[in-house]
Amino acid sequence: MNNGAVVKLIDVHKTYRTGEMEVHAVRGVSLEIRRGEFVALMGASGSGKSTLMNILGCLDRPTGGRYILDQAEVSELNRDQLADIRNTKIGFVFQNFNLLPRTSARENVELPLLYGTRGLTNAQLKEKADAVLASVGLAGREDHHPSQLSGGQQQRVAIARALINEPEVILADEPTGNLDSRTSVEIMGIFQQLNDRGITIVMVTHEQDIAAYTRRNVVMRDGLVRDDRAVERRLDATIQLQEPNREEPE
């Protein structure tokens, strides 16, 4: 069972060539993430965490090393094969939500299904999308367009979109970066609920207090993993939200 490892990076390198210059964004990262983990990938800008996230998300291929996702080697796959992996095994949540404008929440959530191989009818699409929207607390807002939703609600739509294909891992890139602190905690609450249901989540963030809601923090600097430890005093979003006069984190 490969110890239940969903994600396994073995000495992964990524080097960009811009003319004569070579930029070593990732210089040999080995990392294993097991099923059901909730990992925060941290680091300053330029630390290589975004590059690593792109590789984890099968948006980019490593220039060296191996990447095994759900026991399948993905570092040598071509563009279309990577797209299929993204469709079936990965759910993305972005900082700026990346919802299609002037498109209902339901249609946004259906999007990954349109590129799958399942061939669902429109009625089946709707049923599935509405169920996932309800699971993130958006029942009744299926027909709202992104412009009619708050930032937190938009991010919930994006999470629903990430969940619809029941992926092996959810990759969230600064999911709270565009949200106020209370909404951020709400979104972290949703992630914690999902994680409690056994869903594996990897989240990029540079905010310590957001990383505190996860179970494991991986810190990168200069293209290498510098620190990898379990979170000791894990925050619980449900409790945080119940505190009446909670102070705003800076």
Add this chain to the structure above:
Amino acid sequence: MRVGSTINVAFRALRRNKLRSVLTALGIIIGVAAVIAMVGIGNGAKAQVEAQIASLGQNIILVFSGSTTASGIRTGWGGAGTLKIEDAEAIRREVSGVTAVSEEVVSTTQVAAGNQNWFTRIYGESADYFDIRQWPLADGTPFTPQDVRSANKVCVIGRTTATQIYGNENPIGQILRIKNVPFTIDGVLTPKGLSAQGVDQDDIVIMPYTSAMKRVVGGTTLRNINVQVADPRQLTAAQQQIIDLLRQRHNIRPGRDDDFTVRNQQEIADAATATTDVMTGLLGAIAGVSLVVGGIGIMNIMLVSVTERTREIGTRMAVGAHGRDILTQFLIEAISLSSVGGILGIILGIAAAKTIALTRHWPALISPASIVIAFLVSAAVGIFFGFYPARKAAALDPIEALRYE
């Protein structure tokens, strides 16, 4: 997947930008409408010309005196005075399949009655002429073969001539003075309207050719001979027989040019419709240019759309769209714009052609073929001008596209 839901995706995207979609399609709508209307009007004009040629009569061979190929002084059709009455009689007698012959002389002169006068055309014909031209009388009776033999001073007149000289009076039985010779009006022709060349065919006086030669035109030769054969399949044979007969009668040695010209109706029709064909072609080509401009409009908007929707494309790729899916989506968007534009353009073009036909009294003839071709061309315009933007979209790098602001 994949085509079914890609169509779904493309239509959702078009619906999101309704105004832009409509404006983009407008270029194609106008282009297709212009093609349909212009070709319809051109074909209508052609049909009108053909109808007028057909109104010359059925299965007609025209024999003109003079040659169009003779060297030296050329006098044009009917000008050389080489056709004699005896030639017409020989054709009537010897050429097989001939059902009617009309000897023709033509003049223009002043005619008068009472205190009115009018400048009009005088046609001298045989009694068969009204059958050959399929030109019945509206009122009165035609002159008879007896009138022709006796060179009687009788005539029939066209509607225009009748109105100009007699106004609302009934001209039948009245005396019309032509070159001071009194002619009795036997009948009034049914109106035929303008000819393809814009000549008022009703501005005419028709009388026995014998009378015309003796009292109006003078001379002893015919301008031309109208010959009708029973069956269109006999036209070519009869035409050759007439040529052989006249060469023999005119003692033309082998190798020398004819001193007459024989044309059948089809040749005349071809010559006349060649002009309208050119016109139709030109109008169609100009309209076709607007279709290309419409296509460029689609390409422009699709390029803008690809740039503007870079993040959307990145998102689609992130959730599993292949490059091919993106390509198909944008191609389908372009084709939908152009073919929906094509359909609307066809409807608008038909409406425009009908409006022009109604208001300008110009027939419009819209063939099913031109509708089908217009639709296919508009769809092809969508594929052609949509391909480059679509390929550009499909080639985007998902990471760059997601980061695009």
